[in-house]
Amino acid sequence: MEDTHKRMLIIDDDEVYCSVLCDAFTRRGFEVASAQTKEQAIHKAEVFKPHMAVVDLRLEHGSGLQLIRRLKDKDAAISIVMLTGYASIATAVEAVKLGAIQYITKPANADEILAAFAQEKADSDGAPSDKPLSxxxxxxxxxxxxxxxxxxxxxxxxxxxxxxxxxxxxxxxxxxxxx
The missing domain is CATH 1.10.10.60 (Homeodomain-like)
Structure with missing residues (x-):
């Protein structure tokens, strides 16, 4: 993957976190755009035409899950990593079904996000834990x-x-x- 020619869209309603990620990916040679709402994200995707997107699960006025579908409809080749501070098995499965290649929890740094993009497919081979859930x-x-x-x-x-x-x-x- 040639990073210097990749465009990344970062969608998160936390402006500070979004700004930190934008700066980190820009330093790594990416062209970066950001959006804080679903509407901004759809508009930026049409204009910016990203190769990759980092999508927060919980946006102020909507769900990142709906956004995955919209981004995939616009460009089936886009790679999407779902990012959330509220992880659940149900939303992880749904995100992958909709087309996300990975689902990771916040706070994730740029290296962790890049590692998620580097995986060819979603990690569904994880062995079940020996400890039962509370x-x-x-x-x-x-x-x-x-x-x-x-x-x-x-x-x-x-x-x-x-x-x-x-x-x-x-x-x-x-x-x-x-x-």
Whole structure:
């Protein structure tokens, strides 16, 4: 891969983190553009025509999962790495199904992101852990799966989970436990 001729689009609503990544990839010889919203990202993808994209899962007004589909529709050859601070198995699987080549958690630095792009296909060969998930982690994973099944509709997910909408929002706003 000839890095000096690669264009990368970084999509993250955290402006500081986005700026740090842009600077790091520019120093590595990439042409870099950034976007903080889904709409900006779609516009930049049309104008900038990136070869690679780093997409945050949670954007202020939308999901990065929807953005993967839109970017792939515009250019099937684009390589996409999904980046998130709220990892779940359900969203990782969905991101890969939609066309992301890898799914990594924040805070990831430029070297970790480049390593994810270097992998030919998503890492689905990981051996299962010998330690079972905690009850809190299983609950987090289940809420994420139901939310994904409801296309991000919090009210519908809360109905299916038999809980109040605000309770679900509060639980989803917390970072998940590791195990």
């Amino acid at each position: 009850v809190k982690r299983v609950e987090w994973e289940h809420m994420q799966k139901i939310l994904l099944d409801c296309d991000g509709n919090i009210s519908e997910a809360a109905r299916r989970l038999n809980m109040h909408r605000r309770t679900l929002q509060r639980k989803l706003a917390k970072r998940p436990v590791r195990h």
